[in-house]
Structures are given as C-alpha cells and as structure tokens.
Amino acid sequence: MIVDAQGRRFRNLRISLTAACNYACTYCVPDGKRLQAAQQELDSREMLYAVELLIDATGIEKVRITGGEPLLSPKFDVLLPSVMRLPLSDVSLTTNGQLLTRKAATILNAGVRRINVSLDTLDPEAFPRIARTGDLATVLLGIEQMLAAGVRVKVNMVPMRTKNADQVLPMLDYCFERGIELRFIELMNMGHLRSGNQYVQDFYGMDEILDTIGSRYEFARTDAPYDSTAVRFEVPGQGVFGIIANESEPFCSSCTRLRLSSNGRLYGCLSNARAHDIRDVLGLPRQQALPRVRHLLGLALADKQSLNFRGEVTVMKFIGG
Ligand code: SAM
DSSP states (O other): OOOOTTSOOOOEEEEEOOSOOSOOOTTTOTTOOOSOOOTTOOOHHHHHHHHHHHHHHHOOOEEEEESSOGGGSTHHHHHHHHHHTSSOSEEEEEEOSTTHHHHHHHHHHHTOOEEEEEOOOSOTTTHHHHHSSOOHHHHHHHHHHHHHTTOEEEEEEOOBTTTTGGGHHHHHHHHHHHTOEEEEEOOOOBGGGGSSSHHHHHBOOHHHHHHHHHTTOOOEEEOOOTTOSSEEEEETTTEEEEEEOTTTSOOGGGOOEEEEOTTSEEESOTTOOOOEEOGGGGGSOHHHHHHHHHHHHHHHHHTSOSSOOOOBSSOHHHHOO
16 A cells, blocks of 8 residues: 555546536636547556456546546546456546537446536536536536436536626526535636736636535535545535635645546646656556556655645646646
C-alpha cells in the first residue's frame, strides 16, 4: 500500500475516457472549441490494462468514468462493461447527459447502478449560454430514463453569480421531486479562469448557496463518508443535497483521488499540474509493469497538496473532472 505522511492513499480513480466533449462550457473550455480530443489518446485496451495495474499496485476500489464527455467516445461501449467486471466496490460515470438516451442500453446492460449528470440550469435559454450548445429537454429525458430503470442519479451543478445563481432553488426543487441528490460544485479556479476576472466575478460559494436555500428551506448538516468531497445537508421531508466546497471547506486532507487522463498521464492532485506518464509501462507484462506503476504512484501521491485547494492551469476535461 502506498500511503503519504497524512495517511492518504489512492482509493478512487477517475478516468478521462477522452478529452473531446460535445459541450464547450464557458468555465471549462477556454476557446469554445468542441470535440477536441487530446493528442495520442489511449485506446480501450490500454485503458483497461492501466486500470488493472492501478488496482493491483495501490488497491483502487472505485472507478468513475468521465472526460471530456465519456458517452461521446467509441471506447465507452467497450470499456464500460470491461471495467464493470473488475474487482471494484463501485463503478460510476459522470456525463453531461446529452447522449444518455442513446447510450442507455449500454449503461443498463453493463449493470451501472449510479451516475452523475452535470446540469447547470433548467432554463432552456440559459442552457446554451453556459454549455455553448446542447438541448436541455434531451438531458432531462435521459435523466428520467435512468431513474425509471432504477439507476441512482446525482446531479452536479456549478452555480455562477452572473449565469445561473437564480437556478439554485429551481434545481433543488427539481431534484427533490425525483429523489435525486443535487451536488453544488463551487467554481474551481482551473485553466483559463486563472487569468481574467471570470472566476472572481462568478464564484458563488457555500455561504451564498446556503443563504439562498435557507430562504425557502430549513436544513441541517448530515454525515458524509470520510473521503467524500461533498459537505452534505438534509432538508427534512424533502431530501439531501451536497456542496463540493473546494474553496470554502477544502477536503484535501482526506482526498483519495487519482486521475488518469485520456493520453495516459496520472495526476495525483487537482491543484498540481504535474503528471506522470504511464503509457510506456502499458507495453510491459504485468510483473515488469507493476514496480514501475508503484514508482509513478509514489510520485503522484507526493503531488497532493496538504491543505488548500488552489486550482491549476490544467483543464478539467483533459484530466477528468
Ligand atoms: N462531460 C462530463 C460532464 O459534463 O459531466 C464529464 C466531464 S466534466 C469536466 C466533469 C465536471 O467538471 C462537470 O460537472 C463540470 O461542471 C465540472 N467542471 C469543469 N470545470 C469546472 C470548474 N472550473 N469548476 C467547477 N467544476 C468544473
């Protein structure tokens, strides 16, 4: 087991299946260019082998398939069922939901039990102003289809002062009505947000989110698992919501996340652009590959920041948000 001085180890792996995305959200994609993959992305066989090695080398227990937009990639149909067969306690995926109805059979046949759908607004006109494209009704249909099939759905929303702060309560009501846990993600100071004033202008933190919710509901803080990234709250009789409060209440000291980018780089920390290339190792047989992977994991674990989330120049869609 590879453990750092603070007792942290890697338990959760996020795989960016592809950096290509059918959206170009204003807070994620700087130049508005959609569908751009990274150069030299791993194929599904290489990705599966990487995950197997990471399980053996460091005891990864949970895998989340993300991107870019994972449902967009032809690798998705092959990789998902293969990852589902690995000895893991949990496999989930994060999607913008635009292709959920089209990929429903793949997801359900693979036996996926829970998914996260990113949705920043229920206002059909505001929707393309944030995602720069996309159709709200299609996403909502996909969510209904997953719920009807018994899949547990969480919705991720990034509240931003000038774009969708008015949607905090409508989104919460939509989720309560469907038994969905809504996760508010505080805007992270990543990529192009590090220059210019968009980040400062749009940051809408936990205090403001709670003030807004408090104007309609009474809530109380409730338990969250040790290495959960979210602070959780319960509204009696309605449901539960969470806030991923990277700025207001950083969770760095209990972070167990490791990221594998679509081009084969391991990232140990969202606040650190340093990455460790695993691609070369993927050509080796398991017994030769494992010591090399353990070495890379030691380096990646040392990249974790001790306390505060600072953000980085790296872009979420490349490293797996
Ligand atoms: N395409 C998929 C989706 O939309 O869920 C998966 C990839 S996307 C990068 C994963 C998550 O990262 C989304 O929920 C998105 O809102 C979030 N994200 C991207 N950039 C962010 C930022 N600067 N701050 C906060 N969340 C961000």
